Amino acid sequence: MTDTILEVKDMKKYFNSPKGKVHAVDGVSFSIERGSTLGIVGESGCGKSTIGKSILRLTEPSDGQVFFEGKDITEISKREMRRLRKDMQIVFQDPYSSLNPRKTVSQAIREPIVINNIIKGKDAINDRVVELMEMVGLDQRLYNTYPHELDGGRRQRICIARALAVEPKFILCDEPVSALDVSIQAQILNLMKDLQEQLGLTYIFITHDLSVVKFFSDRIIVMYLGKVVETASADDLFKNPVHPYTQALLSSIPVPDLEARKERIMLSGEISSPINPKNECRFAKRCRFVMDVCHESAPDLTEISEGHCVACHLLKTK
Amino acid sequence: MNSNDKKVLEVKNLTVTYESEGSVVEAVNGINLDLTARKTVGLVGETGAGKTTTALSLLGLVQKPQGHVKNGKIIINGKNILEMTEKELENIRGKEIAMIFQDPMTALNPVMTVGDQIAESIVKHEKVKYEEAFAKASELLETVGIDKARAKEYPHQFSGGMRQRVVIAIALACRPGILIADEPTTALDVTIQAQVLDMMKKLKDEYETSMIMITHDLGVVAEICDEVAVMYAGHILEYGVLEDIFNRTKHPYTEGLFNSIPDINDDKIRLVPIDGGMPDPSNLPKGCVFHPRCPYADEKCKTEKPELKNISETHQVACIAYDRPGFSLGRSNS
Numbered sequence: 001m002t003d004t005i006l007e008v009k010d011m012k013k014y015f016n017s018p019k020g021k022v023h024a025v026d027g028v029s030f031s032i033e034r035g036s037t038l039g040i041v042g043e044s045g046c047g048k049s050t051i052g053k054s055i056l057r058l059t060e061p062s063d064g065q066v067f068f069e070g071k072d073i074t075e076i077s078k079r080e081m082r083r084l085r086k087d088m089q090i091v092f093q094d095p096y097s098s099l100n101p102r103k104t105v106s107q108a109i110r111e112p113i114v115i116n117n118i119i120k121g122k123d124a125i126n127d128r129v130v131e132l133m134e135m136v137g138l139d140q141r142l143y144n145t146y147p148h149e150l151d152g153g154r155r156q157r158i159c160i161a162r163a164l165a166v167e168p169k170f171i172l173c174d175e176p177v178s179a180l181d182v183s184i185q186a187q188i189l190n191l192m193k194d195l196q197e198q199l200g201l202t203y204i205f206i207t208h209d210l211s212v213v214k215f216f217s218d219r220i221i222v223m224y225l226g227k228v229v230e231t232a233s234a235d236d237l238f239k240n241p242v243h244p245y246t247q248a249l250l251s252s253i254p255v256p257d258l259e260a261r262k263e264r265i266m267l268s269g270e271i272s273s274p275i276n277p278k279n280e281c282r283f284a285k286r287c288r289f290v291m292d293v294c295h296e297s298a299p300d301l302t303e304i305s306e307g308h309c310v311a312c313h314l315l316k317t318k
Numbered sequence: 319m320n321s322n323d324k325k326v327l328e329v330k331n332l333t334v335t336y337e338s339e340g341s342v343v344e345a346v347n348g349i350n351l352d353l354t355a356r357k358t359v360g361l362v363g364e365t366g367a368g369k370t371t372t373a374l375s376l377l378g379l380v381q382k383p384q385g386h387v388k389n390g391k392i393i394i395n396g397k398n399i400l401e402m403t404e405k406e407l408e409n410i411r412g413k414e415i416a417m418i419f420q421d422p423m424t425a426l427n428p429v430m431t432v433g434d435q436i437a438e439s440i441v442k443h444e445k446v447k448y449e450e451a452f453a454k455a456s457e458l459l460e461t462v463g464i465d466k467a468r469a470k471e472y473p474h475q476f477s478g479g480m481r482q483r484v485v486i487a488i489a490l491a492c493r494p495g496i497l498i499a500d501e502p503t504t505a506l507d508v509t510i511q512a513q514v515l516d517m518m519k520k521l522k523d524e525y526e527t528s529m530i531m532i533t534h535d536l537g538v539v540a541e542i543c544d545e546v547a548v549m550y551a552g553h554i555l556e557y558g559v560l561e562d563i564f565n566r567t568k569h570p571y572t573e574g575l576f577n578s579i580p581d582i583n584d585d586k587i588r589l590v591p592i593d594g595g596m597p598d599p600s601n602l603p604k605g606c607v608f609h610p611r612c613p614y615a616d617e618k619c620k621t622e623k624p625e626l627k628n629i630s631e632t633h634q635v636a637c638i639a640y641d642r643p644g645f646s647l648g649r650s651n652s
């Protein structure tokens with residue numbers, strides 16, 4: 001039996017812009033198993049953050065459903081949603097702007113405990129703050145320091161402690177380590193992995209860094225201009241990428257290894273605009289295998305082997 | 319490094335500080351650097367290592383009044399940059415030495431067409447008519463992969479990758495002998511980064527430009543550099559040809575950087591981060607600047623400042639742990 005914690009069905013999010021409708025997310029479906037990590041990758045503007053925000057209803061999706069533990073949370077009231085946010089937390093890229101500069105480390109961590117009424121009694125709350133600081137590796141001597149006195153890595157630890165304070169089941173991580181130096185990034189990634197194991201957390205991990213997503217995820221979704229082009233287990237995706245975009249993306253990663261020099265698939269052109277897209281494959285303009293049919297309709301996501309789905313017209317020609 | 323190869327740039331004992339309200343940031347602390355004709359040297363290191371400050375020094379652009387070049391020599395084609403007047407500096411910037419910044423938007427003028435911006439740079443250094451310069455500018459756009467019909471468009475009409483290519487076109491307009499690129503692809507998507515790096519490699523060969531590539535990405539270094547200087551807290555800790563740094567790693571900090579990156583060719587379950595965080599630049603550790611985070615540090619490292627010493631003809635490392643008999647790093651080196 002699989003234990004699905006979150007399911008997204010045909011999610012769409014369109015924004016109005018002076019030039020037309022921005023199809024930021026255009027019919028995306030996936031589900032996540034409890035205790036696992038789903039990575040969402042793709043280039044700037046492909047809709048990763050918009051999916052995240054729509055799941056938590058920080059922005060209202062234009063269409064589609066989100067089931068959390070079986071319940072359609074696109075239907076529930078704002079008030080009920082607020083209560084559910086206890087179970088569903090978010091950690092953002094920029095640990096600085098998501099912290100109040102006038103609150104000390106302990107005050108910042110105490111806040112969500114008090115607001116959500118997680119624990120009552122001053123001593124119990126203080127104990128919990130100390131415990132949370134320990135969990136995320138913040139030294140007790142930082143109890144009364146302010147965020148600006150700390151480096152990015154420690155600030156991100158505060159954000160993680162705040163997310164954990166309400167004892168969530170699910171955490172959406174939107175580029176949580178992108179702003180950090182590699183030596184600090186590695187500390188935070190290890191921490192997040194340990195916490196997942198200890199607490200049975202489920203993560204969505206949004207990033208544009210493919211080496212990080214491979215290290216961190218069980219399953220991966222590759223997006224291109226609002227659509228899923230390929231989804232597979234992390235191993236499968238890296239061993240056997242099928243979509244021409246995934247292939248190009250993986251081959252573009254600069255590898256810090258002199259022996260690993262490999263064939264690079266160079267894409268020409270740049271990502272096209274997500275405004276009023278035609279009914280065609282959105283990657284057609286940059287694709288080295290483009291055929292007439294690619295301009296005639298958008299390919300559907302099709303399962304090619306267990307758990308491995310690809311949206312590409314090439315599949316039909318094989 | 320063949321001794322017959324011509325040095326186009328020599329940095330000797332460069333020391334730069336930023337001073338404000340009683341606190342002194344020691345940004346660059348006595349570094350030495352050589353650039354040989356047609357080679358690319360990578361400056362690698364994390365935030366605050368002093369990479370940008372080093373680059374700005376080479377162009378005489380360290381920000382005043384806080385910034386002070388305290389000491390050192392920067393010799394470009396036989397002349398010491400640090401003894402030049404502003405006017406003399408103006409004349410060599412762009413022509414003998416040019417720089418590409420990380421954020422293309424700050425480098426471009428938003429109210430001027432990209433064609434005009436490239437042409438302006440050409441007119442400034444070469445005695446040509448404007449029409450001729452503009453025609454040359456259009457050609458350069460084609461060289462960096464942008465349709466010359468778009469020369470009359472403004473920066474905001476271009477995507478991030480295209481803007482960065484325009485910045486590269488401006489930098490290359492006068493065929494500078496030395497090109498400094500400060501994180502030129504960090505803000506770009508990987509597929510666009512691959513295009514831009516590929517283009518830079520080709521142009522560098524074609525124009526016979528020597529280059530300093532500043533980056534925090536060891537993958538990018540492997541891609542484009544011939545030599546590498548690993549910087550930390552204003553010091554060069556290890557210096558060598560690409561194979562020295564990647565396959566014969568000697569400094570614990572360099573090892574820590576490699577261990578911190580998830581490797582797509584290797585299924586690591588856990589990463590091995592470097593403990594702790596960056597030191598306070600206005601209060602650098604005594605002894606070796608890296609010792610508080612170094613897993614190999616002993617008492618001596620807390621007091622004795624290591625010098626960058628040659629361990630082979632091409633390879634230098636600043637680490638006194640090698641004074642201990644039989645010392646070696648955990649990283650398996652080929």
Ligand SMILES: Nc1ncnc2c1ncn2[C@@H]1O[C@H](COP(=O)(O)OP(=O)(O)OP(=O)(O)O)[C@@H](O)[C@H]1O
Pocket residue numbers: 015016017022023024042043044045046047048049050051208274
């Ligand atoms: N509030 C908004 N109004 C209009 N358009 C928006 C809004 N938010 C996002 N978009 C557009 O929706 C698309 C998807 O944006 P989104 O931020 O989800 O991308 P992303 O994949 O997270 O990119 P990045 O890697 O740069 O963070 C983009 O074209 C973006 O310009």
Ligand SMILES: Nc1ncnc2c1ncn2[C@@H]1O[C@H](COP(=O)(O)OP(=O)(O)OP(=O)(O)O)[C@@H](O)[C@H]1O
Pocket residue numbers: 336337343344345363364365366367368369370371372381384385534599
């Ligand atoms: N204008 C300035 N005034 C004061 N301090 C400065 C100034 N510019 C840089 N510094 C400080 O000098 C040190 C070196 O900074 P520099 O920008 O050269 O590092 P970097 O290696 O380029 O880092 P990054 O990877 O973040 O770009 C840092 O501690 C920085 O805070």
Ligand SMILES: [Mg+2]
Pocket residue numbers: 048049050
């Ligand atoms: Mg985003």
Ligand SMILES: [Mg+2]
Pocket residue numbers: 369370371500
């Ligand atoms: Mg810099």
